[in-house]
Amino acid sequence: MHLEVLLKFVAYYGSAWTEPPKNNIYVRPLVLWHGLGDSASSPGMLDFMELIRGVHPGIFIHSVYIDEENAKDQRAGFFGDIWDQLNVVNAQIRAIPELQYGFDALGFSQGGQFLRAYVEAYNDPPVANLITFGSQHMGVSDLPACRPGDALCYLVRIAARQGVYSSYAQSHLIQAQYFRDHARLPMYYAQNHFLTVINGEVEETRNETFKKNLVSLANFVMVRFSQEKTVVPSESSWFGSFAPPDEEDDAELPWDEEKVLPLEQQPVYTEDWIGLRTLDESARLTLLTCEGEHMQISKECWLPIVTKYAGSPAPATLSASPPPLYPSPGISGLVVQV
Numbered sequence: 001m002h003l004e005v006l007l008k009f010v011a012y013y014g015s016a017w018t019e020p021p022k023n024n025i026y027v028r029p030l031v032l033w034h035g036l037g038d039s040a041s042s043p044g045m046l047d048f049m050e051l052i053r054g055v056h057p058g059i060f061i062h063s064v065y066i067d068e069e070n071a072k073d074q075r076a077g078f079f080g081d082i083w084d085q086l087n088v089v090n091a092q093i094r095a096i097p098e099l100q101y102g103f104d105a106l107g108f109s110q111g112g113q114f115l116r117a118y119v120e121a122y123n124d125p126p127v128a129n130l131i132t133f134g135s136q137h138m139g140v141s142d143l144p145a146c147r148p149g150d151a152l153c154y155l156v157r158i159a160a161r162q163g164v165y166s167s168y169a170q171s172h173l174i175q176a177q178y179f180r181d182h183a184r185l186p187m188y189y190a191q192n193h194f195l196t197v198i199n200g201e202v203e204e205t206r207n208e209t210f211k212k213n214l215v216s217l218a219n220f221v222m223v224r225f226s227q228e229k230t231v232v233p234s235e236s237s238w239f240g241s242f243a244p245p246d247e248e249d250d251a252e253l254p255w256d257e258e259k260v261l262p263l264e265q266q267p268v269y270t271e272d273w274i275g276l277r278t279l280d281e282s283a284r285l286t287l288l289t290c291e292g293e294h295m296q297i298s299k300e301c302w303l304p305i306v307t308k309y310a311g312s313p314a315p316a317t318l319s320a321s322p323p324p325l326y327p328s329p330g331i332s333g334l335v336v337q338v
Contacts, residue, residue: 026101026314027056027058027059027311027312027313027314028102028103028128028310028311028312029059029060029061029098029099030052030060030061030062030103030104030106030310030311031061031063031064031099031103031104031106031115031127032045032048032049032063032106032107032108032111033064033089033105033107033108033111033112033114033115034063034108035077035107035108035109035111036077036109036110036174036175037074037077037150038074038077038108039065039070039071039073039074039077040063040064040065040070040073041063041065041070041073042070042074045063049061049063052306055303055307055310055311056306056310056311060098060099062093062096062098062099062103064089064092064093065092066080066085066088066089076174077110077174078173078174078175079172079173079174080174081171081172081177082114082117082194083194086114086117086118086121086122089114089118090118090124093118094124094125100125101125101314102125102126102128102314103125103127104127104128104129104130104131104309104310104311105127105130105131106131106132106133106306107130107131107132107133107135108133108134108135108295109133109134109135109136109230109294109295110135110136110175110178111135112131112134112135112136112137113132113135113136113137113178113195113198115127115130115132116132116135116137116198116214117194117198119213119214119217120198120207120209120210120211120213120214120274121198121210123213123216126213126216127217128217128219128314129217129218129219129220129221129309129310130217130219130220130221131221131223131305131306131310132221132222132223132237133225133290133295133297133302134223134224134228134230134237134294134295135222135231136178136236136237137199137222137237137238137239138199138235138239138240138241138266138268139178139179139180139236139241140175140178140179140180140231140236141179141180141181141233141241141242142232164179164181165179165181165184165187165188165190165191165192166191167191177192177193177194178195179192180195180241182242182243182244183244183245185244189201189202193205197210198210199268199273199274200268200273201267201268206273210274211272211273211274212275214275214276214279215275215278215279218284219284219285220276220279220286221286221305221309222237222238222239222286222287223237223289223290223301223305224237224238224287224288224289225237225292225293225294225295225296226289226290226291227292227293229293229294230293230295233258233260235260235262238262238263238287239266239268239269239276240260240262240266241260241261241266242258242259242260242261243259243260243261288305290302
């Protein structure tokens, strides 16, 4: 969000949030995280925010950014270290008085798994309902497709393809940090320091606090697009992934013939590494399908979701614990301080 837009929000709503709301009840605010190639205050994001206000009048909405300048914020969706960016977002959220009692969170595409990482690693202030549209929760087996004429995207794809599991790519190229090559899982487990961590896939970096935080959600809603072609496989939006290939039979099969392991067959679910099974068994994990291609979100898709999972009255509970710190892993592995 541009600074001037943020200041208008603070000026309009700020005085009502300097103290706990009357009767200790408030309308829970909403935090958005945009997708690849977008920015926090792009026309599309601002328009969507207005649509949400039409459903929930008076709701406070914050669109997170890595940089207040649109072009730089868009670039940050391609370049950087995700843990560094999450530290920026965590500090940003904690500095906004309107969010101090907690909020709902809605992420588009890669913004969805980044918000999930916020829940697991920080969650202070806490998230109540987490909604993700077309997010790559089990990573991608191909880098996201580029829009025609998007030179920056094409350059990133070329660089990442040349060494997706190199130390440089895993700390500088955003999409490489959630690239999960099902044919090279040992390399992925050894070199990746983002997706493996938030999915609990490597025992040494598995974190009970991450599980505790995710289980604290009131609802976790994951939306998959029916004609998805950008996220490969599309079932990643529901924690599905391609099965490791059988070396004798299907190592060279095209994607549309490869076996997909659904959520219920993933160790992250069956062994409950991050709390997905716990959420599911308590009826707090919801898998939805929206018609259309990647990020073609029709009113029929978003309206019932936003109506049900955002903008509800909630008790005000002040978050006062100090923020955790998750330094960039660099080449020596992730150091997690809780």
